[in-house]
Amino acid sequence: MTTKKTSVIGFPRIGKARELKFASEKFFKGEISKADLQKTAAEIRQYGWQKQKAAGIDFIPSNDFSFYDNVLDTVFLLGAVPARYKELGLSKLETYFAAAHGYQGAKGDVKALPMKKWFNTNYHYIVPELDDSTELAVADNVKPLREYNEAKAAGVHTVPSLVGPYTFLRLARYNGKKNAAHFAASAANAYLDLVERLSAAGAEWIALAEPALVFDVSEEEKRLFKSIYAFLLEQVHAKTSAKILLQTYFGDIRDVYEDVASLGFDGIGLDFVEGLKSLELVKGGFPKNAILFAGVVNGKNIWRANYAQKNAILAEIGKVVDASRVVVGTSCSLLHVPYTVAAEQKLPAETLKHFAFAEEKIVELAEIAGGDASALEKNKTLFATARVSENAAVQSALASLSDADFARSPSRAERRNIQVAEFNLPAYPTTTIGSFPQTAEVRANRAAFKKGEITREQYVAFNQKKIAECIALQESIGLDVIVHGEFERNDMVEYFGTQIDGFIFTQNAWVQSYGTRCVKPPVVWGDIHRSKPITVEWSVFAQQQTSKPVKGMLTGPVTILNWSFPREDISLKTQAQQIGLAIRDEVLDLEKNGIKIIQIDEAALREKLPLRKTDWHKEYLDWAIPAFRLVHAKVKPETQIHTHMCYSEFNDIVRDIDSMDADVITFEASRSDLKLLDALNDARFETQVGPGVYDIHSPRVPSVDEIVNTIRKIIDKVPQENVWVNPDCGLKTRGETETTASLRNLVAAAKQLRAGA
Numbered sequence: 001m002t003t004k005k006t007s008v009i010g011f012p013r014i015g016k017a018r019e020l021k022f023a024s025e026k027f028f029k030g031e032i033s034k035a036d037l038q039k040t041a042a043e044i045r046q047y048g049w050q051k052q053k054a055a056g057i058d059f060i061p062s063n064d065f066s067f068y069d070n071v072l073d074t075v076f077l078l079g080a081v082p083a084r085y086k087e088l089g090l091s092k093l094e095t096y097f098a099a100a101h102g103y104q105g106a107k108g109d110v111k112a113l114p115m116k117k118w119f120n121t122n123y124h125y126i127v128p129e130l131d132d133s134t135e136l137a138v139a140d141n142v143k144p145l146r147e148y149n150e151a152k153a154a155g156v157h158t159v160p161s162l163v164g165p166y167t168f169l170r171l172a173r174y175n176g177k178k179n180a181a182h183f184a185a186s187a188a189n190a191y192l193d194l195v196e197r198l199s200a201a202g203a204e205w206i207a208l209a210e211p212a213l214v215f216d217v218s219e220e221e222k223r224l225f226k227s228i229y230a231f232l233l234e235q236v237h238a239k240t241s242a243k244i245l246l247q248t249y250f251g252d253i254r255d256v257y258e259d260v261a262s263l264g265f266d267g268i269g270l271d272f273v274e275g276l277k278s279l280e281l282v283k284g285g286f287p288k289n290a291i292l293f294a295g296v297v298n299g300k301n302i303w304r305a306n307y308a309q310k311n312a313i314l315a316e317i318g319k320v321v322d323a324s325r326v327v328v329g330t331s332c333s334l335l336h337v338p339y340t341v342a343a344e345q346k347l348p349a350e351t352l353k354h355f356a357f358a359e360e361k362i363v364e365l366a367e368i369a370g371g372d373a374s375a376l377e378k379n380k381t382l383f384a385t386a387r388v389s390e391n392a393a394v395q396s397a398l399a400s401l402s403d404a405d406f407a408r409s410p411s412r413a414e415r416r417n418i419q420v421a422e423f424n425l426p427a428y429p430t431t432t433i434g435s436f437p438q439t440a441e442v443r444a445n446r447a448a449f450k451k452g453e454i455t456r457e458q459y460v461a462f463n464q465k466k467i468a469e470c471i472a473l474q475e476s477i478g479l480d481v482i483v484h485g486e487f488e489r490n491d492m493v494e495y496f497g498t499q500i501d502g503f504i505f506t507q508n509a510w511v512q513s514y515g516t517r518c519v520k521p522p523v524v525w526g527d528i529h530r531s532k533p534i535t536v537e538w539s540v541f542a543q544q545q546t547s548k549p550v551k552g553m554l555t556g557p558v559t560i561l562n563w564s565f566p567r568e569d570i571s572l573k574t575q576a577q578q579i580g581l582a583i584r585d586e587v588l589d590l591e592k593n594g595i596k597i598i599q600i601d602e603a604a605l606r607e608k609l610p611l612r613k614t615d616w617h618k619e620y621l622d623w624a625i626p627a628f629r630l631v632h633a634k635v636k637p638e639t640q641i642h643t644h645m646c647y648s649e650f651n652d653i654v655r656d657i658d659s660m661d662a663d664v665i666t667f668e669a670s671r672s673d674l675k676l677l678d679a680l681n682d683a684r685f686e687t688q689v690g691p692g693v694y695d696i697h698s699p700r701v702p703s704v705d706e707i708v709n710t711i712r713k714i715i716d717k718v719p720q721e722n723v724w725v726n727p728d729c730g731l732k733t734r735g736e737t738e739t740t741a742s743l744r745n746l747v748a749a750a751k752q753l754r755a756g757a
């Protein structure tokens, strides 16, 4: 096998010990200077470059660093900063942070730019905002140039990596009359200017990341893409010696592949991990003079690559593209994985040998590209032995599932009558989403227990006191369906992960979620199994405190899976079913112990919806929705099942949500324009609904009138007997004072409507 070159799309940038997060926080508190913050940033960049250089990576990116987000960097790069931030008259870096977090101070009061999920990852980007006065142009001394020069000075020749013009315009929001097409020419010119300058500084290759090409691409969008790049490529090739790499990831580019192939790119980066059709597309033909950057090492998951499998893909590619024109790369930026397995000291070596984080992945790239025979042998041995002992009981439970396990009976309408008699709730029943304010005391109790500073009895006694107080409070407020308050939980996924067999937890495997904020997802390691009840003790105690129904509170299988690192040796569907069976055991135990209403949160159900509509059902909903039904299909007709979602953008999957067959769904709605209500109406949505009637993201207390008005808007569209009244989710992040005041107004509003006011 001939040796190939290697390429990395992006490297983690938070710092191995999250130095950027801590330095940024200190900077905002005024504890360190701007120079100190910049020094930390420079060290983080240097670390990544040197690691990649040492691993022998040929195409090392620069400009993949960011103080907050690369799309926000692009806003600043292209001079597209909305006027309200510039008008604050702050320094450049402060203006940047004002757009990222908002600014409230001596110079003004502006909110942050909105944030959105970055494709199908748990990372969030800042949404650019363009208005009719925006002029795209590149200023002097810009970040990509500075960082290219910085690397060069350190002896590393990098590939400046930029969010491409098409993706930038595709993700932007347009506040005026102009749309993306109006900005196409100025964007193309701005990028040309930038490429010329980077080329003059010595850059040989420049990568333009265009992940937006993996969405469904409309004819109009295709025209936009072609018009930008036909111009840009022609000019770049005429005026410079720079080579342009079109880098795509998070899927395949089936809608534009032919155009991409004929436009004259010097390099084309395709994703062979998530790109279901990438191989097929390449086999249909690849441009003679272009280099294929083949993303074969998964940039999103934490497992070792299976070299034999990767070699097989490369061999297929080799049938069409000469080996000298194939570069072995990551499927996407390594931003989505932690730094290094070496930082894990607590997990056994037998487990850790299956892990590959960013620093291990770059070694894998080199080993695969180099055709290293001994590395291949070692890798084969790793994959030849069973990774974990499988759980035969779980596997046979899965194998014996039949249609009946996924279908609740009797029908929703029949259950409805039974439940009306069972609960005798008033019209506009009131409830909350589950958590109550988590005070410092609550967190301290959990932390003390975790560290072994207090006994289990002390820990439980404290939480029981909190539960009793929380229930007394809810009764005094007059809520109809009570919650226990979730004082025992830090995080809705981690809490269940730590108590179900099959999950493992790392010490340091942080990945960026937004800005410098990181999450440490649980890892699905083995077959999932619940060996003992998890929440029953708390829920039973809570129910003993009141004659009103208390909701049992669980997290659903799809959300648990979506917020974890999944296995790669078995399908997502199988993993969702395994988790589903574990949560089903908990549901049935709650029911057996007298809990009559059970809420199964699917906060993240929408998150992993495939990027292409045509893949939605086949690749995702067809297993995700049944996994939820599996959890509750066996309960008695009088047991009421609730679910909750943290968003209201499910217009396009309304029918799928209805077919989860819950009795009630609550969702976050107050910040949306309630457009969903029309969709619910059109779909004749059967599930009872509780759209959040006030925003909990600020301490503001909504008035009774305000809430009455919101509910009126809801009953304009949804049959009144299907409407529940509740706030948005997230009360745990609020203070006690405003929570109590707001909920009192919420109950008063429901009562006013019941009285026919």
Ligand code: ZN
Residues within 6 Å of the ligand: 603, 644, 645, 646, 647, 668, 729, 730
């Ligand atoms: Zn929520």
